[in-house]
Amino acid sequence: SATSNANSELNRGEKSDMRDEAVNPAKDNFSVLFVGIDERDVGENSRTDALILATFNKKEKSVKMVSIPRDTLAEIPEHGKDKINHAHAFGGMDMTVATVENMFDVPVDYFVKLNFNAFIEIVDSLNGVEVDVPFDFTVQDSKDRKNAISLKEGTHTLNGEEALGYVRMRKQDPTGDLGRGERQKELIKAILDKSKSVSSVTKYDNVIDNVGDNMLTNFTFGNIVALQKYASSLNNIETLKLEGHDLNDHGYYYELEDESLWQVSDTLKKHLEYEEDAQTEE
Numbered sequence: 001s002a003t004s005n006a007n008s009e010l011n012r013g014e015k016s017d018m019r020d021e022a023v024n025p026a027k028d029n030f031s032v033l034f035v036g037i038d039e040r041d042v043g044e045n046s047r048t049d050a051l052i053l054a055t056f057n058k059k060e061k062s063v064k065m066v067s068i069p070r071d072t073l074a075e076i077p078e079h080g081k082d083k084i085n086h087a088h089a090f091g092g093m094d095m096t097v098a099t100v101e102n103m104f105d106v107p108v109d110y111f112v113k114l115n116f117n118a119f120i121e122i123v124d125s126l127n128g129v130e131v132d133v134p135f136d137f138t139v140q141d142s143k144d145r146k147n148a149i150s151l152k153e154g155t156h157t158l159n160g161e162e163a164l165g166y167v168r169m170r171k172q173d174p175t176g177d178l179g180r181g182e183r184q185k186e187l188i189k190a191i192l193d194k195s196k197s198v199s200s201v202t203k204y205d206n207v208i209d210n211v212g213d214n215m216l217t218n219f220t221f222g223n224i225v226a227l228q229k230y231a232s233s234l235n236n237i238e239t240l241k242l243e244g245h246d247l248n249d250h251g252y253y254y255e256l257e258d259e260s261l262w263q264v265s266d267t268l269k270k271h272l273e274y275e276e277d278a279q280t281e282e
């Protein structure tokens with residue numbers, strides 16, 4: 001069935017602890033945490049290789065997105081300071097969501113967690129997505145077959161395997177994991193753009209069936225159907241960047257600049273029209 005295994009609740013229940021009431025993505029502003037993992041299933045003990053927080057504003061029909069570098073030094077609830085990608089290995093999606101909420105002081109209403117297979121399936125179901133490849137490169141494919149994916153500089157429509165290579169590529173990029181985060185945001189933008197041209201709900205039904213165990217989300221199937229129309233109305237997708245510096249302290253970390261974190265957090269809060277006081281006053 002369409003809702004097979006994709007739907008998954010967080011232990012916190014349907015609403016963020018930072019909300020008085022659950023949001024309704026059909027009419028409210030909301031946030032989504034996109035999570036990419038390198039695993040055959042989307043189990044709870046792996047590390048997260050891609051973390052992108054996105055906010056959606058209904059009136060403006062706009063999206064803002066920030067990529068959280070995987071080595072970011074973060075306060076993980078009950079564990080103290082560690083790399084943010086460890087949160088998932090320590091406590092699955094619940095701990096990842098709690099860590100991101102704590103970091104930005106912004107509620108995480110929804111999550112979409114997927115592995116390589118689901119990512120490939122989604123991109124292929126859209127008949128590929130268009131990106132601007134910054135330089136020629138060659139990288140392994142999803143089965144780690146060496147040099148299986150070769151892309152040339154320029155604007156190209158990538159199939160699922162190529163798109164995966166594009167968002168995984170790191171060593172050929174002088175900016176490493178940071179540049180990779182930029183390409184992941186570009187890819188989500190490309191998916192949202194391309195999904196405007198996908199007209200039938202049946203198509204989404206098929207995609208969700210096909211991704212099966214490879215994707216988990218706390219969106220309901222009804223939410224996703226409602227979001228399809230929303231996706232085609234989006235007219236402004238902006239990406240934000242977290243500034244930071246290398247920190248070598250018994251291992252490598254990426255330490256965020258306080259000022260940059262504060263600015264991104266403030267931008268996302270305003271975009272969500274989220275006000276803490278309003279949440280507690282009622």
Ligand code: C30
Binds near residue numbers: 037114119188192
């Ligand atoms: C409402 C609904 C249902 C949907 C809305 C529609 C949308 C917008 C859906 C979007 C869903 C998506 C697409 C979300 C996006 C999240 C993204 C962008 C996910 C990315 C793909 C993914 C599934 C996982 C992350 C993959 C990444 C970034 C890395 C894992 C390197 C090692 C040690 C070497 C190794 C070398 C490379 C490529 N690899 O790949 O290979 O493990 O990377 O850096 O750890 O490994 O270093 O030296 O062994 O070869 O260079 P990796 P690494």
